[in-house]
Amino acid sequence: MKIALFPGDGIGPEIMDEARRVLDALDLPGLVVFEGDVGGIAYKRHGHPLPEETLTMARAADGVLFGAVGDPECDNLERHLRPEQAILGLRAELGLFANLRPATTFAGLEDMSALKPEIAREIDVLIVRELNGDVYFGEKGMRETANGEREGYDLMSYAESEVRRIAHVAFRAAQGRKHRLCSVDKANVLETSQLWRDVIIETAADYPEIELSHMYVDNAAMQLVKKPGQFDVIVTGNLFGDILSDQASMCVGSIGLLASAALGERQTEFGTFGMYEPIHGSAPDIAGQGKANPMAMILSLAMLLRHSLGREDDAVRVENAVAKALEDGVLGGDLGGPAGTREIGDAVLARL
Ligand code: NAD
Ligand code: IPM
Ligand code: MN
Numbered sequence: 499m500k501i502a503l504f505p506g507d508g509i510g511p512e513i514m515d516e517a518r519r520v521l522d523a524l525d526l527p528g529l530v531v532f533e534g535d536v537g538g539i540a541y542k543r544h545g546h547p548l549p550e551e552t553l554t555m556a557r558a559a560d561g562v563l564f565g566a567v568g569d570p571e572c573d574n575l576e577r578h579l580r581p582e583q584a585i586l587g588l589r590a591e592l593g594l595f596a597n598l599r600p601a602t603t604f605a606g607l608e609d610m611s612a613l614k615p616e617i618a619r620e621i622d623v624l625i626v627r628e629l630n631g632d633v634y635f636g637e638k639g640m641r642e643t644a645n646g647e648r649e650g651y652d653l654m655s656y657a658e659s660e661v662r663r664i665a666h667v668a669f670r671a672a673q674g675r676k677h678r679l680c681s682v683d684k685a686n687v688l689e690t691s692q693l694w695r696d697v698i699i700e701t702a703a704d705y706p707e708i709e710l711s712h713m714y715v716d717n718a719a720m721q722l723v724k725k726p727g728q729f730d731v732i733v734t735g736n737l738f739g740d741i742l743s744d745q746a747s748m749c750v751g752s753i754g755l756l757a758s759a760a761l762g763e764r765q766t767e768f769g770t771f772g773m774y775e776p777i778h779g780s781a782p783d784i785a786g787q788g789k790a791n792p793m794a795m796i797l798s799l800a801m802l803l804r805h806s807l808g809r810e811d812d813a814v815r816v817e818n819a820v821a822k823a824l825e826d827g828v829l830g831g832d833l834g835g836p837a838g839t840r841e842i843g844d845a846v847l848a849r850l
Contacts, residue, residue, distance in 0.1 A: 499768060499807055500530045502559040504552065506537040507581055508780025509790035509839075510565025516792035516843030517563060517799045520819075523850055524803075524812050532559065536588070537567030537581035537780070547572075547584040553591060560766040561806030562588070562773040563799060568780035585775070589629050594760035594773055595660070596667040597627040597739065598801070601746035601756055606825040610751035610833045613723060620727025621749050624675065626668040627739025629760055631660045632690070634736045654690050656735065658697050665701040667761075668733035672708045678730035680711045682718045682738055694735065715742070722746060743777050752832040753778040754791030757798040759805055768808040774798040784831070788838045791830035793820050796846055819849040 501521075505514035521531070534552040541547045547567070556562050567581040577583070588594070602622045603611075611618030636653030643649045665681075672679040681698045683691035695712055702710045713721065715738045721728065722742060726749050734742065747753040756777045764771040776794030784790055797820055804813035828845040829835025837845070 499526060499528055500532065500559045501802065501807075502532045502534055502555045502562045503565075504534050504536040504556075504562060504584075505565040506567040506584070506780065507539055507569045508566055508782050508785035510537070510567065510780055512785070512788065512790050512839050513776070513792035513795035514563070514565040516839060516846070517795045519843055519847060520796050520816060520850065521799060523847055524809075524815075526807070526809070526812070536564070536584035538569030538572045540584060541572060541575070541579055541581065547579060547581050548587040552584075553588070556588060556592060556773070560768055560771060561802045562592075563795075563802055564588070564773050564775040565795065566776065566778065566780040568782065570782050581780075586634065588773055589760055590635065592771070592773065593630070593762035593764065595628060595630040596664055596761045597625075597629040597758055598671070598761065599625040599627060599739070599743040599746070599756060599758045599777055601625065601743070601750050603750060604755070604821055604824045606827070607751045607833070610829070612748040612751075613726070617724075617726065618749060618751075620725075621746070623722075623726060623729040623746060624671055624731045625739055625743050625746060626664065626671055626731060626733045627743065628656075628660065628664040628733075628735050629739075630736075631656050632736035654688065654737075656690050656694055658693060661694050661697040662701055664733060665698050666704075668731055669701060669705040669708055672731040673705070676730040677707060678709045678711070680713055680718070680729055680732050682713050682715050682732055682734035682742065684715050684738075685712070686714055690735070698733070718742060719745060723749060747777060752791065752830075753794070754830060754832040755793050755797070757794050757801050759798075759801040761805060766806065769804075769806045772802065772806050774802040774806075788840060789831050790839050791832045792839050792843055793824075793830075793846070796820055796843075815850060816846075819846045822849040 608615035633654035
């Protein structure tokens with residue numbers, strides 16, 4: 499088994515250290531671990547946020563654990579040299595089109611949610627976010643209009659094959675859960691969304707046992723905080739999924755808790771090749787202070803164990819250790835508690 503670790507920028511290396519300690523404690527037989535540079539640190543060391551050797555390392559692995567990228571010092575670089583291009587490049591180059599972002603309540607954390615505890619208690623949603631298309635990857639640029647103004651543009655588009663493949667992922671996920679799928683779009687305004695909705699409806703014919711509904715994204719943002727318990731699986735495009743998943747994290751309690759898996763079609767000897775990352779970013783405001791919550795990173799490791807290494811038992815062990823730490827009141831600053839990054843890592847290790 500080979501896995502690649504890409505810690506990245508800001509809090510990335512701090513939280514990756516804790517995931518690494520958990521990984522080492524599992525003592526997986528025959529595991530080989532590589533480490534590579536991504537993001538601002540890669541730009542500073544190699545002149546590019548996604549160096550060729552990093553990409554090669556990712557391709558050679560069964561799974562990739564990705565910390566976070568983003569560095570305020572790089573915000574004025576040309577776009578193709580910015581740290582964020584590392585994550586976008588890996589997703590595109592590795593064909594990782596399906597992003598699974600689960601958001602589920604943790605016992606004992608109901609009071610930490612931004613919602614009322616009785617509403618927070620109901621959350622158990624899986625956001626299936628399309629990751630290789632949408633306005634993220636359309637033609638973009640800066641141009642001058644006829645009257646000499648600057649104009650920025652980003653083309654939003656989806657091809658039907660792109661919608662169909664993510665639809666299948668979402669319907670299959672719903673089969674393994676509560677059999678409810680809500681597709682989120684903006685079909686009242688966007689052609690991209692009309693096609694999205696049409697293809698989702700066509701695909702539904704293969705899954706008669708799944709209860710399908712549709713919701714406009716503005717309403718979905720509202721419903722997610724009004725009554726999150728109504729959702730089982732949500733399927734949506736790249737941009738809407740990005741925004742709704744950060745919002746869902748605050749329903750659970752903190753962005754420092756949500757993990758994600760980016761999967762494609764490639765199978766390895768042990769499972770599906772994927773890249774695993776917290777949904778949050780490099781948090782420059784708290785970087786280098788030992789304050790970041792490493793739980794989203796550790797839970798991302800659990801998803802890697804499950805999907806790419808076929809180690810369901812180890813994945814559950816890690817998830818239970820995190821849940822137990824939270825239940826025991828081990829709370830980081832993001833949850834209003836005093837625990838630092840290392841202390842949270844220690845607490846998880848002690849419960850493993
Ligand atoms: P962010 O997620 O980095 O931070 C938002 C807020 O949440 C900050 O106040 C931060 O301190 C807090 N936070 C995030 N993760 C935390 C954790 N584990 N523990 C405690 N607090 C945490 O989002 P941002 O500030 O909008 O972006 C910062 C940089 O990260 C930008 O360069 C952005 O492009 C990048 N980014 C990267 C990724 C990624 O690598 N996957 C994701 C999102 C943003
Ligand atoms: C995420 C991030 C990324 C995205 C950025 C850093 C490109 O916000 O993974 O949620 O928008 O997909
Ligand atoms: Mn995001």
